[in-house]
Amino acid sequence: MMTLKDSQNGKKYIIEKSTLKQPVKQRLEALGLIEGTMVRKINEALDGSIIFMVRGTRLAMGKEIAKFIFVRDVTASDTKHKKRSHVIGLKDNSGKNLRDSNGIGHRDVIGIGRKIGVE
Amino acid sequence: MTSTNSNQDKFLNNRNPNTAMKNKMRKAEELNIGFIGNPNSGKTTLFNAYTGAQLKVANWPGVTVEKKEGALRYHNHVHKLVDLPGIYSLTSYSIEEKVSRQYILSDDVDVIVDIADASNLERNLYLTLQLIEIGKPVVLALNMMDIVKERGMEIDLHRLPEMLGIPVIPVSARKKTGLDILMHAVSHHKASEPKSNDVVVYSELIEDKITKIIERLREYNPDIHNPRFYAIKLLENDSEIMGNCPFDVSDIVDRSYETEIINRKYDFIEEVIEEVLVNRQERSELTDKIDNVLTHRILGIPIFLGIMGLVFFLTFTLGDGIKGIFEGWLESFSVWTEDVLLALNAGAILKSLIIDGIITGVGTILTFLPNIAILFLALAFLEDSGYMARVTYVMNGIMNKIGLTGRAFIPMLLGFGCTVPAIMATRTLENVRDRRKTILITPFMSCSAKIPVYVLLSGMFFGKFATLAALSMYIIGLVSGLLIAFAATKIEDKADQLKSPDEKSEVNQLLIELPEYKNPNAYSILIYVWENVKAYLSKAGTTIFLASVVLWFILSFGTTGYVEDMSQSFGAVIGHFLVPALEPAGLGFWQIGVSLISGLAAKEVVVSSMGILFGITSIDSAIGLSAMHQTLGVMGFGALNAYSMMIFVLFYTPCVATLAVTAQELKAAKWTTFLLIFQLTFAWIASVLVYQIGSLFI
Numbered sequence: 144m145m146t147l148k149d150s151q152n153g154k155k156y157i158i159e160k161s162t163l164k165q166p167v168k169q170r171l172e173a174l175g176l177i178e179g180t181m182v183r184k185i186n187e188a189l190d191g192s193i194i195f196m197v198r199g200t201r202l203a204m205g206k207e208i209a210k211f212i213f214v215r216d217v218t219a220s221d222t223k224h225k226k227r228s229h230v231i232g233l234k235d236n237s238g239k240n241l242r243d244s245n246g247i248g249h250r251d252v253i254g255i256g257r258k259i260g261v262e
Numbered sequence: 263m264t265s266t267n268s269n270q271d272k273f274l275n276n277r278n279p280n281t282a283m284k285n286k287m288r289k290a291e292e293l294n295i296g297f298i299g300n301p302n303s304g305k306t307t308l309f310n311a312y313t314g315a316q317l318k319v320a321n322w323p324g325v326t327v328e329k330k331e332g333a334l335r336y337h338n339h340v341h342k343l344v345d346l347p348g349i350y351s352l353t354s355y356s357i358e359e360k361v362s363r364q365y366i367l368s369d370d371v372d373v374i375v376d377i378a379d380a381s382n383l384e385r386n387l388y389l390t391l392q393l394i395e396i397g398k399p400v401v402l403a404l405n406m407m408d409i410v411k412e413r414g415m416e417i418d419l420h421r422l423p424e425m426l427g428i429p430v431i432p433v434s435a436r437k438k439t440g441l442d443i444l445m446h447a448v449s450h451h452k453a454s455e456p457k458s459n460d461v462v463v464y465s466e467l468i469e470d471k472i473t474k475i476i477e478r479l480r481e482y483n484p485d486i487h488n489p490r491f492y493a494i495k496l497l498e499n500d501s502e503i504m505g506n507c508p509f510d511v512s513d514i515v516d517r518s519y520e521t522e523i524i525n526r527k528y529d530f531i532e533e534v535i536e537e538v539l540v541n542r543q544e545r546s547e548l549t550d551k552i553d554n555v556l557t558h559r560i561l562g563i564p565i566f567l568g569i570m571g572l573v574f575f576l577t578f579t580l581g582d583g584i585k586g587i588f589e590g591w592l593e594s595f596s597v598w599t600e601d602v603l604l605a606l607n608a609g610a611i612l613k614s615l616i617i618d619g620i621i622t623g624v625g626t627i628l629t630f631l632p633n634i635a636i637l638f639l640a641l642a643f644l645e646d647s648g649y650m651a652r653v654t655y656v657m658n659g660i661m662n663k664i665g666l667t668g669r670a671f672i673p674m675l676l677g678f679g680c681t682v683p684a685i686m687a688t689r690t691l692e693n694v695r696d697r698r699k700t701i702l703i704t705p706f707m708s709c710s711a712k713i714p715v716y717v718l719l720s721g722m723f724f725g726k727f728a729t730l731a732a733l734s735m736y737i738i739g740l741v742s743g744l745l746i747a748f749a750a751t752k753i754e755d756k757a758d759q760l761k762s763p764d765e766k767s768e769v770n771q772l773l774i775e776l777p778e779y780k781n782p783n784a785y786s787i788l789i790y791v792w793e794n795v796k797a798y799l800s801k802a803g804t805t806i807f808l809a810s811v812v813l814w815f816i817l818s819f820g821t822t823g824y825v826e827d828m829s830q831s832f833g834a835v836i837g838h839f840l841v842p843a844l845e846p847a848g849l850g851f852w853q854i855g856v857s858l859i860s861g862l863a864a865k866e867v868v869v870s871s872m873g874i875l876f877g878i879t880s881i882d883s884a885i886g887l888s889a890m891h892q893t894l895g896v897m898g899f900g901a902l903n904a905y906s907m908m909i910f911v912l913f914y915t916p917c918v919a920t921l922a923v924t925a926q927e928l929k930a931a932k933w934t935t936f937l938l939i940f941q942l943t944f945a946w947i948a949s950v951l952v953y954q955i956g957s958l959f960i
Contacts, residue, residue, distance in 0.1 A: 190659025199383075199384050200382060
């Protein structure tokens with residue numbers, strides 16, 4: 144399985160699991176790095192530290208943490224998956240034209256209510 | 263999961279805020295408002311926008327986390343604002359989180375203002391949801407709405423408060439918009455009715471357990487406020503709350519449900535984002551472009567060194583220029599005072615006290631001021647623009663090898679200019695341990711005041727190798743500093759008993775948010791500079807002043823009272839007393855002892871003291887030098903003694919000013935004393951080693 148440490152710059156991945164120990168594990172979970180979250184690797188330093196995007200935040204992380212976070216490639220089904228909105232910068236592939244559209248279409252989507260339990 | 267008696271009632275005794283309020287009967291509806299939010303959410307900027315420079319900076323009791331308090335007049339009411347440390351969640355893994363959580367849960371907070379970066383809503387909402395769970399009034403201040411707009415995004419400001427169940431107010435801390443409306447919302451949202459705190463509903467299994475725990479909590483304390491928050495924390499197996507729980511919950515909390523609870527919160531956040539955020543465009547392309555250069559894997563380090571070179575230049579070259587002007591003024595003032603005193607027929611003691619004691623003391627404080635002000639201007643610029651976080655990342659590879667954060671490079675480099683601003687710069691390090699370690703080794707970077715000592719001694723004794731001898735001080739200092747940092751890290755790891763290598767490497771690893779780049783805000787920068795300059799003047803300044811006067815007294819008074827001649831002073835007595843101790847280092851001459859003591863005022867004073875004590879009038883002239891060389895030679899003070907003395911000067915306490923700022927930064931007398939003893943011992947051992955080993959060969 145691939146880890147975040149071996150990931151490629153500019154590519155998106157889905158977090159599968161982490162084998163980190165407490166307290167670092169909890170720290171990362173609080174930052175939203177949980178199973179099924181999409182991340183986008185941005186950069187890598189000479190010492191193996193990495194920068195990646197998660198939930199709209201750029202995080203820099205040492206390689207000794209990154210090597211315990213297992214990721215997989217993004218598949219087509221991920222976009223339809225329940226966790227679709229994890230996709231960071233989902234719309235930035237199309238870049239400018241999105242900005243032009245400036246759509247307010249989502250406004251009239253009626254909320255699914257806030258009291259929904261999981262499973 | 264068993265009860266601890268001492269803290270047993272701590273969290274169950276939280277009274278209902280309504281009764282608490284009535285009990286207190288605060289005058290004129292005074293409100294206590296806690297400002298909380300993620301790091302980089304613009305929380306402090308917003309706080310400053312309300313309070314201006316009128317704030318009180320203190321420490322949270324018992325910890326080295328800064329506490330900022332300010333007052334705000336709103337419609338004839340005075341509200342107390344408290345700026346809490348920037349945190350990502352209400353867990354208890356860091357001191358900052360513990361401090362914030364305890365404060366927010368206490369009766370001291372009436373309303374919570376949660377500041378969120380609207381351009382990064384997803385991550386910021388996690389803390390918001392935890393705050394809502396507490397059950398106190400929360401107002402969400404959506405900061406940086408201008409960035410949201412710039413990026414073509416929109417936030418549905420009707421749907422967001424609906425989904426969260428709390429008021430949401432768009433503000434811009436930098437442009438100072440929305441401030442009145444936010445305060446208005448705070449005033450009207452204060453505890454009037456119990457707030458619903460079940461915005462996030464968990465799975466049936468967890469909700470069941472929450473209900474059971476709440477029942478048990480109510481049984482124990484019918485008045486308990488925010489039981490849902492405690493129940494959730496117990497299910498998350500939060501170590502602090504668990505430890506304080508007065509009864510056994512192990513039948514309900516059979517394992518940690520933390521992952522499920524976190525996942526559910528993020529699921530809810532995703533639902534919110536889906537409905538509220540229109541035209542999602544979270545990534546800043548500008549930041550990506552800048553980062554392509556500034557965090558480039560090869561170019562990143564040279565660019566950082568270039569920026570540091572500029573900071574160094576501004577702080578010291580420009581700073582010393584201004585310092586020169588200050589010194590000119592002070593000199594004229596000193597001459598003028600002397601004339602006045604002469605005219606008034608003042609006695610020699612009074613004259614000496616005013617000129618050599620007081621004016622010199624004030625002068626010492628002032629000489630650091632330009633350096634400090636310019637340095638903090640530069641640091642504020644780096645911090646506010648978002649670059650500071652990158653420094654940690656860029657320098658991590660190098661600094662991590664000696665167990666320090668990448669950012670510790672900044673104070674170390676500044677140490678070559680002057681130790682005082684360098685030690686003050688350690689406050690940009692987030693973690694207390696990093697700060698301590700950096701303060702420990704920064705004085706070993708030879709500051710510019712040590713140059714005259716190196717130049718004098720190496721010039722006299724090392725002939726054509728003089729430059730090499732002086733240069734070796736820089737290298738020895740740097741290498742020793744790095745080795746000590748390395749050793750200190752090893753000792754810390756041992757103290758932590760991090761046995762497994764994995765655990766050790768994880769805990770010490772880099773993990774930091776890189777905020778988006780933005781134009782630094784002039785107002786924030788000025789307040790930051792002012793806060794630091796004020797702190798220096800009020801805390802370190804007084805200590806420097808007192809120490810200067812004490813040093814003046816030691817060197818101007820002797821057993822016979824006031825003495826013109828330093829060789830008759832108490833200093834000389836101490837110098838004689840030190841002879842046996844300095845003997846093994848080849849420095850067993852009372853004049854050297856006195857010079858070293860006077861060097862505590864400032865290192866360059868060592869040179870002038872030596873001149874006075876050895877009776878050389880013009881120590882910076884060639885004739886003066888050769889006369890001194892001769893005098894020392896007759897005494898048996900040769901090249902080895904000179905080198906040993908250079909080593910001693912390199913390692914011992916740089917000056918009282920560094921000691922004063924060290925005390926100010928470490929906020930613990932224990933550590934400051936330790937540092938002083940460490941520096942003296944280390945200098946002594948190093949110079950003894952040099953002299954003794956050297957003697958074997960010469």
